Amino acid sequence: MNRDFTRRGFLAGAMAAGAVMGLSACGGSSASDAGSMRSGTDSSDGGAAYDGPLVALTFWNGFTGGDGAYMKSLVSEFNSEKSNINVTMQTMQWQDFYNKLPTSVTAGKAPDIAVMHLDYVGTMAARHAIQPLDDVAKALGLSEEDFAKAPWSAGVYHDVRYSIPLDVHPMGLFYNKRLMAKAGLDPEQPPLTLDTYMNALDKLKSKGIKGHWASPFQFTGGMSVYSLVSQFGGSFFSEDSSKAIWHEDAGIEAMNWWMKLVTKDYSPSKVSQDADFVAFQNDKCAFNWNGIWSINTLKENKKVDWGLAKLPKIGKRNSVWANSHQFTIPSQRSVDQNKQQAAKVFINWISKKSLEWAKGGQIPARNSVRNSGDFKSLTSQSILATQIDDVVFPPTVPGISDAIGEFYKAVNDIMLGGRDVSQVLRSSADRANKILEQNMRKYQ
Structure with a gap:
């Protein structure tokens, strides 16, 4: 893919x-x-x-x-x-x-x-x-x-x-070895914990390199925050899949961390669609959370010196978006x-x-x-x-993609509109709940 x-x-x-x-x-x-x-x-x-x-x-x-x-x-x-x-x-x-x-x-x-x-x-x-x-x-x-x-x-x-x-196709950490070496980082040791990741971003920043371009779009920002919600101990839906719960504490924590990449100047603001992956290939971005499908694209691009690792553990547990x-x-x-x-x-x-x-x-x-x-x-x-x-994975529920789509819209609104994290996540969960209710009636 x-x-x-x-x-x-x-x-x-x-x-x-x-x-x-x-x-x-x-x-x-x-x-x-x-x-x-x-x-x-x-x-x-x-x-x-x-x-x-x-x-x-x-x-x-x-x-x-x-x-x-x-x-x-x-x-x-x-x-x-x-x-x-x-x-x-x-x-x-x-x-x-x-x-x-x-x-x-x-x-x-x-x-x-x-x-x-x-x-x-x-x-x-x-x-x-x-x-x-x-x-x-x-x-x-x-x-x-x-x-x-x-x-x-x-x-x-x-x-x-x-x-x-x-099959399963998850996200992973793609890292630019050339930029890591430029910042004094070991290009063969990608940062896989919160502390090592933030340390790496700080060293890259000191060299004028924006280490992780945070996308506001589903690809790859929304999927990244999706991973983080679970990493911080949260879930997207209630146990019976009847309610969206990404607006709870874990969701807020995940979204705030993602936003910090911008506010702390580790990322440009308002990154355009696919600009994160383009910047990675042009030696302007050191870390790119992207899907396994990027492997063959990077293999074909002989100019990029890159490596691959599992997604860093930023929160309490290892979790990663996949389909x-x-x-x-x-x-x-x-x-x-x-x-x-x-x-x-x-x-x-x-x-x-x-x-x-x-x-x-x-x-x-x-x-x-x-x-x-x-x-x-x-x-x-x-x-x-x-x-x-x-x-x-999302639960096997009819129309679940419509509900999750409200989450991706929320990530976009927060990143591009500078709107309140808690308020936007709650509003998106409310809209998703209406979708879930409608689907329960439709498919009962």
Whole structure:
């Protein structure tokens, strides 16, 4: 996943959340309409093998960036191995994907396989746009022991599994070795605690270097503050996911620390979108908290002398923003048992082969792949994989992305408007709570 793809994809996804749910309010595409589609789970025997006649499968995803080439290569390899299954991959912008999937189900034209971000699994499950996959997990003998805990748990909605995790893509600390050396810092020892981080920023500042450009935008500022809320001991939502609570003490502390980067002159004010990453590559910014998808971009830029580490522990505990791509099987108006079985074979095969996918800037969710020597040879990805138990995912709740979008708006308002941290966070949580209430009624 390259950086531009991910930023655009998630921003578009945030916009699409409202559009996807809005479809249910328009004639001809309600949740009950989608619910009339058959899941086909009653006739499945899992995904271990397929010995039937030749079937052609369609596979939808939003891999429009550099990672798309890696997935395309995997699909080609699968097709070359399976004489009786042919998969055609259709790639589109994530916004289009989240808009089109429910309507394709209602129209009886759904793809056979789809990959989506974990924060949309609840929405699509509630709209009956995707099928339960407990039978797949059972037949293949898959359980939490086979996957990282967080992405595995994220595929469950109302105690039913609707997705199989493919990967995890977290943030990390990218550090500019050239600037660290200029400030008298050891370029091979990135600061990973609050004290060492602030000391490094002070030394960089003494040399006229703004060490950490604090972005006001979701990419990467909002995701950074998201990480910090958890680091300072907070949560985004109540235990039952009915209330947004990022306005509480931990959220205020996290936002104030982020703002301090600007007020203490460690960062320019009002950093424009992506300027932090550009400055990092131009030797003007020493530290950049960014996503794993930035690895390949930096590898291609031979002018940058950079290193990578897990996100620093600024608060009380190690926590890091992350998301996950999850395999799903869309609901069908008319169930073709051969296609259903072949789709499960494909999902299982890709999961086992996710080392190649990792090269595109991902961490395999499957433990056997992540723990392999071949994955560990991917040095950068392996470094960020040490955070696999520290990732912070939103709950699997319909429309959760709409609610979280209010948090990202709050970060932007505070950073660009100079508004009161406590007041803005509380107002954004109040708006998010109204969204959560509306969704509870819509999807009950």
